[in-house]
Amino acid sequence: MYNDNGTQQFNPSSYGFKTTQVLTCTESDYLIESIRAEIRKTVPPEQFDQWFSRMEISSITDNSITFAVPGDSIKNRICGDYLEFISNIVYKLLHPSFEIDIISVEKPAITTQMQLHPKDNDISHANASSMNIVSPSSINKRYAFENFVVGACNRMAHAAAVSVAGSPGYAYNPLFIHGASGLGKTHLMHAINNFIIQQGRLKTFYLSCEHFVNHYISAIQSNNMEAFRKFYRNVDVLLMDDIQFFENSCGSREEFFHTFNALYNDGKQIVITSDYPPESIAYMEDRLVSRFKWGLVCGISAPSLETRAAIVEKRAAAWNIKVSHESAVYLAENIPGNIRELEGAIARLSNEAKATNNAVSFDFIRKVSREISGSKKTVSIEAVLGAISKKFNVSVSELLSKRRTRTVALPRQIAMHLSRKLTNMSLSEIGGYLGGRDHSTVIHGDETIIKKAGNDKNLSFIIQKLEGELLK
Secondary structure, X not given: OEOOOOOEEOOOHHHOOOOOOEEOHHHHHHHHHHHHHHHHHHOOHHHHHHHXXXXXXXXXXXXXXXXXXXXXXXXXXXXXXXXXXXXXXXXXXXXXXXXXXXXXXXOOOOOOOOOOOOOOOOOOHHHHHHOOOOOOOOOOOOOOHHHOOOOOOOHHHHHHHHHHHHOOXXXXXXXXXXXXXXXXXXXXXXXXXXXXXXXXXXXXXXXXXXXXXXXXXXXHHOOOHHHHHXXXXXXXXXXXXXXXXXXOOHHHHHHHHHHHHHHHHOOOEEEEEEOOOHHHOOOOOHHHHHHHOOOEEEEOOOOOHHHHHHHHHHHHHHOOOOOOHHHHHHHHHHOOOOHHHHHHHHHHHHHHHHHHOOOOOHHHHHHHHHHHHHOOOOOOHHHHHHHHXXXXXXXXXXXXXXXXXXXXXXXXXXXHHHHHHHOOOOHHHHHHHOOOOOHHHHHHHHHHHHHHHHXXXXXXXXXXXXXXXXXX
């Protein structure tokens, strides 16, 4: 239910709001983003994109939350396989038990920012509908350049995205942004789209790689490849997320190759994101890799502690939560995971503050941080060092020593990375344990491993295996 001013009304006393309070659109956005962030931790990316990426909050009452999804097939799948899973996530974020309901909301076949006008396009709505094109991932209006926190980890990608949005087809074409999940790639994609749409001059189309593959398969089955090709080649700006999912789809890669050529030759802008650099995507043909490098390839690495703290401050401000710099640094240091998990922590902090009417003091932030971190199994630093010592055949005493040879330095940096991620120790405590090093050394070691793992699948696999063994 919505007021005339666009705010969603509910009466959730158990949620921590007074009965006269309303949930604003901003708060609703953050709540569903927090729920999605929790879902992503468990559900594989392709399943998340198919079943949960378009799930929205329809309404909230004293004891229930209703989610809306596009279509009966998605509703039936979630109700059949994921209802208890969603209920547990809602309980984790909001504490009280809520009854979960899923409703289906039918949407037009195309619900993107692309505007199709028969007078200036050779694709009609009927043609698009006959292709059975499902709605791609929704554009998030909240993602803008203004609320993207810029640091050394993402400065080039941000600057390139701003340039592309200002001069599509001219600045960098294509623009290829790569980096691990949850570091801001999709934020920049949505920001580009939103900026161009505000100008009102060009047709944009944003979708995931998986949606392109699904559209391709649908067009083959319906014998409607001509409409498929016209649809994609008629856009002015094509933004494709997670292109690494092309790995196992030879036919759709071939079709994308020709779509890429057609758009590029017509001066249309192409923006692509991936978890990996072009040359590291398995099964990607050299001809596509070379085209990805025609424009600009730039990476986003894990943010530094200072950038994470700035993200906390900016996200908290969006929630109208005042936090000191000291508190922001504490959250940045003690909330593990990527930026999405930091955003989820801010949403949780807001809920806790409203529920208890507490001022957001440093002590209160520390309490909430411990509760959030406590939901995950923690590991001792002794266990981390023991596992690494066994894996790399390096003694614990060598890991604690001042030696800097590669055979010792790399395992030591992995120890810093895993200790920061899996233990409850602060940066200073980790550095002190590892031979009396300071916190900046631990940060450097952690960031070095994250960067190396992003470019080296073998190292990434080793770290994931170590982490899995430690968390058993």
